[in-house]
Amino acid sequence: MAEPMQLCNISENNFEQCTKCSICTTVCPVAAVTTDYPGPKQAGPDGERYRLKDPAYYDKMLKLCLNCKRCEVACPSNVHIADIIQRARMQASVGKHASLRDTMLASTDLLGTMATLVAPVTNATLGLKPVKLVMDSVMAIDKHRTFPAYSGTKFETWYKRHAASSQGAYPHHVSYFHGCYVNYNFPRLGQDLVKVMNAVGYGVHLLAKEQCCGVALIANGLYKQARRQGRVNAASIRQAVNAEHRTVLTTSSSCTFNLRDEYPSILDIDTSDVRDGIMLATRFLYNLVDEGSIKLIFKQDYKRRIAYHTACHMQRMGWQLYSIEMLRMIPGLDLQVLEQECCGISGTYGFKKENYERSQAIGSVLFKHIADAQVEAVATDCETCKWQIEMSTGLPVENPISILADALDVEATRKANGL
């Protein structure tokens, strides 16, 4: 039999499937605000042909890419445009060192551990005007930015002290990849998750070993370290999913996307065997409610008007539906779903002085929509969107899980679920 030929075209990240329709460029938040960035089509599949000829054709403007993945969502040909750009950046970074600033921004674990020990001092110091000015001029971290406050107690510490011992008693079990933000800055979100899961009969367990998922490391070019941490996480997740048969829940859309999709595509860590076992908590809960295995009872007097912002990586996964529908189950919640726009922060991107103005320009459309929505708070599944929206609109931003925890009648729910 003749060898099958030309039955399909195969190329890395499908770059050859691009038909140059340019839809990606029309949805690129960066290309919309600056002519310096050539846009995803040219930075991705077009540039790739030249880079295959000679890596010297790498365009340093590719650094302006937010990796928001909106291009990939828009692409009708399934070209992994942002992955192509990330890969090209990775290739270009070989043999180069990340700057002190970028290393600092990316090293969430190291910084978090140190800062948590001296949280009040750190928080006060990072908030001081002279310190901000020094960071602005010396480190090129924009002075408008405020670092998220560090918590005095890590989530992991709280969990071990107050939650660990009681989790075994529940009939069902999940694991929790809390991420750096919950651990060092905002343990409350983790506590909210434990509260909600416990109320519906699920014990929450930490992973054997969790390190920062590496999303900030990737964005700042520290690929080796990202890969190292990724392998540790992959092993822990594998143990939870395959050995302990526990779904690994998350509360951050960016961590989730990174674990599920960037590990294989950027870091070459194969997570295909456990990919379906990594899930955002809202999706997990929605599915349980939908199939009738759990019931949620909400407070009678709960009344709020909140806007939901779909984080870019959330949209890439197509999971905003779960968070939105989950929130819509709360009777007293008037939910305004915002049109999907990028907030402009993209993790550490917006912290960098050279990106500040662009970052705010990108977010301006979203900020206007939020102002028009006349809400008391914004809900989103991404912590960096939260910082950006809080800074830029003055409104509080909450994770859907926290809103759920707040609205939930815990006792009634426990009863309804036979606890």
Added chain:
Amino acid sequence: MVTNDIYNKEYDVIIVGGGATGAGTARDCALRGLSVLLVERNDYSTGATGRNHGLMHSGARYAVTDGESASECISENMILRRIARHCVEETDGLFITLPEDDLQYQQTFVDACQRAGIRADIIDPAEARRIEPAVNPSLIGAVRVPDASIDPFRLTVANLLDARMHGAETLNHHEVEGLIINQNRVEGVKLLSKRDGRHVEVRGRVVVNACGIWGQRIAQMAGAKISMFPARGALLIFGHRVNNMVINRCRKPANADILVPDDTVCVIGTTSDHIPIETVDDMRVTREEVDVLLKEGVKIAPSLATTRIIRAYAGVRPLVASDDDPSGRSISRGIVCLDHAKRDDIEGFITITGGKMMTYRLMGEIATNAVCAKLGNTAPCVTAAQPLPGSEEGGPSQSDLTKRYSFGERAAIGRHGSLAARIEKDNDIDNALVCECEGVTVGEIKYAVHQLHVHNLVNLRRRTRVGMGTCQGKLCSCRAASLLGEINHDVKGAQEDLAAFLDERWKGMRPVAWGDTLREAQLTAHIYEGLCGLDKVVDLQGKEDAQ
């Protein structure tokens, strides 16, 4: 519009044919101080020059069968690396032995290369896989040779530019309808301007026939008979490079045994079929040719089986029967220079043919020597030493390129070498990309229109690579047509040009129109016909029928 000055002058030499050979001859003649007119019936490098592999042979391919051609190749190869740096990419090449081939041939091959003066190093198959990961991993032998990749469009334009800098005149879209013959002497050419339909006569003391396969017809006009044996070869262009070295099969030359990385693409070829001379203008590629090219191509680089093919094209080699054997049994691939005074008793007429794009410079030198002998000019040939415009020493280094230039600028430097400095880039408009696949800016288009004889989009494509990328003109052609329309103050003309250009692009896609290439073509059709109604504005079919 061509001024009457050009038509009314009498030239030392008129060169017919704007391929590499004609351009090389024009350059050489001009550098030796002759007054030169070059005429071309279509665009420069429309014929065999623009329809080959873009391979700068080391000569290794001919080493076993034709030692003389092999020696010519390696000598010209080394010269072109110096004088045409910006047209050449020094890739090196591999001659691979597959399990189905005879490994004994490798030694025969290497010995023949050494006799011809071609460096040929036997390397370990594992080493070959390391330096060229695209190669068929089951290879059992490999030889490394100094093959390279060359852009024949750029090369031809650079020769023409230099000729013009030294006083030569060049006219494209001027067809020779007949020769001015006085008794037994050719005294000039009768031209039809395809730009404005005028018929004119231009006088020259010597006429050089450098028309490749079409040279037989020009010779007939003078009353001379040359027996040409057109050998047709078809090739396929893939959407991106799979290989960064030229890959050949180490065996007797056969179908589809060379894969060449050319700029952003790679090209597999060729087939070889002798065809009747009457059919040399039919460049359509058949399904059988595509099948053969693919079937053999995947043996060289297996990934070709799943790589998108963006185009198919064919060219005709101008093989010439030697004068002592007009039957064609012993066909030479070597250079043939005929002084028709000696051969046919026709004065003032020289034919330069045979040869290869690779040896165009040497052909130019030989032809110019013959012209100079007739005119009593004793100036020496300097084309082997003097760099072509764009290839002068002291261009930007590779690291400069990455640090200091934008994508479009770098692509332009790749195409025009040091001449890229003439491209305007002082404002956002000039820096805006017209062709995003190939990185062609508005500034580069303007430069090409004003300096490189561009009258239509096809001209523009050959000068800049506009429309040569994977979208085959979908996004760039309307932008480029708009620029041309603006420069020429001719909207209707720009619309017709746009329609013709898209049609020409489709012709090359049609033989390989499946999968992504078909999707691409359909999107293009939807945009231009469905959305913009171009087929309603311009009646292409009607135009063709009328012709």
